[in-house]
Amino acid sequence: MSAYPFKEIEPKWQQYWLQNKTFKAKEDPSFPPEKRRYVLDMFPYPSAAGLHVGHPEGYTATDIYCRFLRMQGYNVLHPMGFDSFGLAAETYAIQNGTHPRTSTEQNIDRFREQIRSLGFSYDWDREVSTHKPDYYRWTQWIFLKLYERGLAYMAEIPMWYCEALGTVLANEEVITTPDGPRSERGNHPVERRPLRQWMLRITAYADRLLEGLDDLDWPESIKAMQRNWIGRSEGANVRFQLVDTAAADTQDDIEVFTTRPDTLFGATYMVLAPEHPLVDRITTTEQRAQVDRYIELARTKSDLERTDLAKEKTGVFTGAYAVNPVNGAHIPIWISDYILLSYGTGAIMAVPAHDTRDFEFARTFDLPITPVVAPADGGAAVTDGSEMTEAFTDEGIAINSGQFNGMPTAEFKQAITAWLAEQGLGSHAVNYKLRDWIFSRQRYWGEPIPLVHCEDGSIQPLPEDQLPLTLPEVETYKPTGTGESPLANVAEWVNTGCPAEPGKQGTRETNTMPQWAGSCWYFLRYIDPHNTEQLVDPEKAAYWMPVDLYVGGAEHAVLHLLYARFWHKVLFDLGVVHTEEPFTRLVNQGMILGEGGVKMSKSLGNVINPDDIVAEFGADAMRVYEMFMGPLRQSKPWNTQGLSGVYRFLDRVWKLGQRSLSDAQPPEALQRTLHKTIRKVARDTENLDFNTAISQMMIFINEISKENTHYRQLWEPFVLVLAPYAPHLAEELWQQLGHTETLAYESFPIWDEELCRDNEVEVVFQVNGKVRDKAVLPADSDKQALEAAARASEKIQGYLDGKTVVKVIAVPRKLVNFVIR
Numbered sequence: 001m002s003a004y005p006f007k008e009i010e011p012k013w014q015q016y017w018l019q020n021k022t023f024k025a026k027e028d029p030s031f032p033p034e035k036r037r038y039v040l041d042m043f044p045y046p047s048a049a050g051l052h053v054g055h056p057e058g059y060t061a062t063d064i065y066c067r068f069l070r071m072q073g074y075n076v077l078h079p080m081g082f083d084s085f086g087l088a089a090e091t092y093a094i095q096n097g098t099h100p101r102t103s104t105e106q107n108i109d110r111f112r113e114q115i116r117s118l119g120f121s122y123d124w125d126r127e128v129s130t131h132k133p134d135y136y137r138w139t140q141w142i143f144l145k146l147y148e149r150g151l152a153y154m155a156e157i158p159m160w161y162c163e164a165l166g167t168v169l170a171n172e173e174v175i176t177t178p179d180g181p182r183s184e185r186g187n188h189p190v191e192r193r194p195l196r197q198w199m200l201r202i203t204a205y206a207d208r209l210l211e212g213l214d215d216l217d218w219p220e221s222i223k224a225m226q227r228n229w230i231g232r233s234e235g236a237n238v239r240f241q242l243v244d245t246a247a248a249d250t251q252d253d254i255e256v257f258t259t260r261p262d263t264l265f266g267a268t269y270m271v272l273a274p275e276h277p278l279v280d281r282i283t284t285t286e287q288r289a290q291v292d293r294y295i296e297l298a299r300t301k302s303d304l305e306r307t308d309l310a311k312e313k314t315g316v317f318t319g320a321y322a323v324n325p326v327n328g329a330h331i332p333i334w335i336s337d338y339i340l341l342s343y344g345t346g347a348i349m350a351v352p353a354h355d356t357r358d359f360e361f362a363r364t365f366d367l368p369i370t371p372v373v374a375p376a377d378g379g380a381a382v383t384d385g386s387e388m389t390e391a392f393t394d395e396g397i398a399i400n401s402g403q404f405n406g407m408p409t410a411e412f413k414q415a416i417t418a419w420l421a422e423q424g425l426g427s428h429a430v431n432y433k434l435r436d437w438i439f440s441r442q443r444y445w446g447e448p449i450p451l452v453h454c455e456d457g458s459i460q461p462l463p464e465d466q467l468p469l470t471l472p473e474v475e476t477y478k479p480t481g482t483g484e485s486p487l488a489n490v491a492e493w494v495n496t497g498c499p500a501e502p503g504k505q506g507t508r509e510t511n512t513m514p515q516w517a518g519s520c521w522y523f524l525r526y527i528d529p530h531n532t533e534q535l536v537d538p539e540k541a542a543y544w545m546p547v548d549l550y551v552g553g554a555e556h557a558v559l560h561l562l563y564a565r566f567w568h569k570v571l572f573d574l575g576v577v578h579t580e581e582p583f584t585r586l587v588n589q590g591m592i593l594g595e596g597g598v599k600m601s602k603s604l605g606n607v608i609n610p611d612d613i614v615a616e617f618g619a620d621a622m623r624v625y626e627m628f629m630g631p632l633r634q635s636k637p638w639n640t641q642g643l644s645g646v647y648r649f650l651d652r653v654w655k656l657g658q659r660s661l662s663d664a665q666p667p668e669a670l671q672r673t674l675h676k677t678i679r680k681v682a683r684d685t686e687n688l689d690f691n692t693a694i695s696q697m698m699i700f701i702n703e704i705s706k707e708n709t710h711y712r713q714l715w716e717p718f719v720l721v722l723a724p725y726a727p728h729l730a731e732e733l734w735q736q737l738g739h740t741e742t743l744a745y746e747s748f749p750i751w752d753e754e755l756c757r758d759n760e761v762e763v764v765f766q767v768n769g770k771v772r773d774k775a776v777l778p779a780d781s782d783k784q785a786l787e788a789a790a791r792a793s794e795k796i797q798g799y800l801d802g803k804t805v806v807k808v809i810a811v812p813r814k815l816v817n818f819v820i821r
């Protein structure tokens with residue numbers, strides 16, 4: 001018998017689904033809210049390289065899940081589109097003169113082809129591309145709403161600028177080298193220059209962005225990253241008077257932000273960021289030359305380099321002194337690059353006894369160290385700073401702190417903050433690491449910002465009925481060399497009327513939006529992609545939103561997900577959407593590594609092209625293989641042998657399907673295997689544990705292959721169970737069974753609990769001896785099977801993540817224990 005003819009089957013069913021619009025989603029009111037699901041993939045950037053094997057991993061996972069849901073009677077929205085603005089198309093345009101639209105749309109066509117060749121069940125009538133004017137019209141509309149609400153503003157921001165490339169660079173485009181920061185492209189020197197930028201006031205939403213995380217079903221690690229990124233700190237702002245000297249203007253005082261106001265008695269010096277505006281005014285004549293030199297040096301360093309804990313501390317004394325408000329001590333004021341201008345007030349009180357960086361700085365420059373906190377557990381209190389070998393950063397009990405001695409840290413913080421407020425010297429303060437979002441790019445290939453700078457100096461929004469403001473054609477995509485976008489060269493586009501005052505002149509904003517913009521809200525447009533009156537019909541949005549499951553790579557842990565949450569909250573405030581959060585459940589697929597466990601990369605020559613796999617083994621084999629490689633959330637290496645194994649499994653299924661069917665009653669043992677298979681596949685698919693579902697299907701096929709008779713009663717349900725995973729093959733087999741319509745909406749088989757119940761035991765999963773999860777498993781599961789089941793548990797994965805498993809103890813019928821370090 002010939003091998004299974006995937007080359008005929010697969011295109012045939014892809015055509016069928018497309019022509020019959022099998023997966024078209026409708027807002028059908030007969031589905032109650034709990035029977036509607038919105039399942040979303042992170043849409044791809046259509047790069048010239050085409051799809052890589054990482055894309056189909058997440059896409060296959062959601063596709064299986066969606067196909068399963070439809071068979072469970074859900075109404076499913078599952079769309080796909082393209083994140084099609086961005087730098088790569090522009091760089092290509094500069095090199096080859098091809099319009100970015102042309103190359104982008106070619107890439108999109110190729111991506112769409114590749115995605116379709118994998119048989120995903122998208123509703124293609126909802127496809128969007130962020131570079132299309134009927135899409136970005138609404139991106140611009142959202143920008144206008146942000147502007148109206150005071151959430152978009154202009155500011156001079158120090159930006160990385162590369163003289164040689166004549167352009168501004170994003171942080172990601174700047175690399176750290178021994179010769180200072182350089183451009184990733186071309187390795188040219190770069191420096192910070194203040195440039196006019198559009199900013200979005202995401203900081204106004206900091207607290208809501210934090211609070212919203214609590215109720216989301218997201219990986220804890222991603223939530224933690226978002227919390228750190230927002231970086232909320234509570235403490236106090238404290239004002240220090242300057243000591244009257246010839247140079248210093250004693251009218252000024254220096255305000256600092258501290259999370260440890262309880263250490264005020266231990267503040268033995270102060271440090272300002274080199275760019276702090278007071279530096280110029282307080283520096284004494286003797287120190288001026290040194291200070292100026294230091295400031296010049298700091299300008300070329302990135303924030304990351306400046307705050308690197310491991311780095312040698314550098315700094316210069318300004319010659320000025322301040323008064324410590326609690327004890328009247330005169331303390332010297334230094335500048336150092338470990339203080340960032342952009343955080344807190346850009347100045348600190350240094351407490352070397354209790355802050356690691358201050359400690360190193362004090363040791364380097366021989367500044368006094370006064371301990372003011374002793375360990376609460378009564379451990380040996382160091383009262384003399386000269387005896388300290390490192391800073392004591394824990395909380396504890398106050399010492400060397402006058403009337404506050406003996407007070408525990410938390411209480412002292414409150415007491416001193418109240419005292420400072422009474423004295424008019426300070427107040428309770430909250431600080432965020434989160435900065436406002438620099439939202440403009442000096443580029444061509446992005447959404448134009450729909451604002452006009454009018455003659456009278458005012459900035460006027462374009463009236464909504466003039467949207468979309470489309471990109472003009474330009475002669476060159478090269479940056480202007482002045483830090484302005486190439487759009488600045490197009491006089492006939494730039495010069496326009498002032499929208500507010502007819503007859504008056506204006507010039508258009510020439511900066512464009514960053515690539516993040518379009519991806520902040522695309523999931524809303526899928527809901528109503530052809531609406532010319534509204535971004536989305538609120539009723540349709542209410543039907544589908546929020547997204548029930550969002551699957552994509554962990555590389556978007558912070559920026560994309562934070563920006564999208566921010567915009568969603570603004571749209572919520574505008575009444576466009578009815579939920580505060582866009583994505584209820586988030587799953588990050590693990591990375592697919594090259595054979596041998598290393599990253600796939602062009603230079604290693606180990607990149608796998610999905611097209612080759614589809615051509616040689618078929619789309620179903622590719623899908624099943626990628627899901628069989630290991631748990632979805634874990635990274636795993638590509639393995640060609642594993643792929644052949646999956647291919648042989650599908651080939652066996654095909655060949656079984658070609659046998660003649662018996663309508664006789666199958667033996668009970670086989671019925672039990674079938675029902676266990678149905679149950680396992682249903683449960684595992686619901687939990688996205690696809691690898692274990694597939695192995696159960698393999699077990700089933702093994703069992704029935706041993707029989708001489710091929711039973712319809714076993715085969716029909718199996719074909720349906722297989723369908724979400726290998727849909728082309730399943731459709732073909734279903735047709736061979738005499739059905740004339742797609743199986744996409746057939747009911748997923750129901751298992752008989754009675755038939756599943758033989759010989760099962762509850763097994764507990766432990767990590768370092770603590771029970772962390774349990775599962776009901778076949779009583780005869782061997783050690784390997786037990787370990788595999790434990791590793792497939794999401795809870796256990798959480799504990800193993802990033803840890804080294806030293807030993808695995810598996811006791812059949814009882815437990816699995818992971819000893820980790």
Ligand code: ANZ
Pocket residue numbers: 232233257258259260263338339340341342343344345346347348349350351353354355393431
């Ligand atoms: C005195 C002190 C004593 C501090 C102590 C810490 C420990 P987080 O928690 O990250 O918010 N700081 C304030 N502004 C800074 C700036 N612009 N650049 C660098 N460091 C800055 O950190 C707040 C603490 O970081 C502040 O509390 C301040 O040092 C420092 F035992 O003040 B602390």
